[in-house]
Amino acid sequence: MSLIQISQVSKQYENGFRALHPTTLTINSGEFTVILGPSGAGKSTLLRLLNGLETPSSGQILIANRQLTLENQRRLRAEIGMIFQEFNLVSRLNVMTNILIGRLYHRAWWESLFYLFPKKDYDLAHWALARVDLTEKAWNRASKLSGGQQQRVAIARALVQQPSVILADEPVASLDPITAEEIMKLLLEICKNDGVTVLASLHQVGLAFQFADRIIGINRGQVVFDGTAEQLWIEQDKLQTIYRREDGSLDESFNMEVALAQ
């Protein structure tokens, strides 16, 4: 069943730079999809368009059959979890409050004024903390955690939104390879066990092959591959297309990424 439908969506910035050419895609429920491409390919732009952090220059986006508009943007965002490369936690707040931020859409302004959350929100936050294996860190300040732990908190913040989909924008780019794999495993578990669709942008070919049900290859704002990891593994020339520069040469990260993947 399709969860996200993107029809002829493009993004051109005011300075004329076209980050995404008209693109049509369908993301299915329960899939673990990786958007693969080199830096600056348009992966982040695509993800940011999906929850309205960027406004499309053309086309339309449907989330669970509802069109993403300025009017329903906040409501739809509340149903979409998002995690970032830099974790983006509020470093001065403790872990619990950072997670409860995921429930803000459901809280009135006066509750937010006094940082008030009902018991059911706390229960949800405790469940999410246990889910990311950080129960003992609930009252620690976010800035005191390691990078991997901070990303786990960010995942818990997304989980308390009870999202239908998690958008992960380069979720492991700032982490060491072991932690990166742990985080990817956690996202895969959430996808397969909790039924949350995951759409992650990555530049690491190896991780894409290891975890993705489906890989969407993107280069210079255009989708150049859409298929399974196995298909991409067989069609190595397609892999090169993803990393090919405008002048025909391959992006410097290509050889390293392929070597790591092998």
Place this chain on the structure above:
Amino acid sequence: MVLTWLTTVNLELSFQSVIWGFGDIIDYSKQYLSPNFSEFLKYVKLMGQTLAIALWGTVLSLIVSLILSPLAAKNISPHPIIYQIVRELLNFLRAIPDLVLALIFVSALGLGPLPGLLALGLHTSGFLGKFFAESMERVKPGIYEALKATGASFFQIAMFAAWPSILQEVAGYTLYIFDRNVRVATILGLVGAGGIGLELSATFGFFRYDQASALILIIMITIIVIDYLSIWLRKRIS
């Protein structure tokens, strides 16, 4: 050369009068050498009133800036027009000297501490509001985006991302403004806005330089103590 001449000619500077008046200055200063502390308790009470004016002026300024600064921070303000209006309002508050505001409030509300408190509060809101807004603009944009991405409103972004992220700057700037307000509150008294300045003005009026000397000493000691306390507190916060 011409510019220097043009800017000084109207000042009617006369080195002659400085030299001839030097003796008078010495004579005049001598009157301050024997401070009269006979009304010490009254002076301390008035100093306390000045401190209270400075404190509540700072509290008023803090409250106004807490409300206005998120609206004046370009990266989180809900609309560019709101941002522009609030920015201009803060500029306006900063531009009117507190002494002028105090004169206006004294005329409207009469003599006493309230006009001083309002003048300080409103004038320094312009500063604190701008400082806080600029601090909010320096916060990593990703933090605001992360909250936005959960469906949080502007108010929630201000409460959960902006304020906690700049807490240290808030404490530092507020202490600085309090420190400044203590000094200015003394001067505001001279135009009738309450506190020890009002008494100082009266002693000058009655040529009671011994009492004025005592008042100036109390003011100086208080300001030095507050200054050191403020530096110590700001260091601890950072």
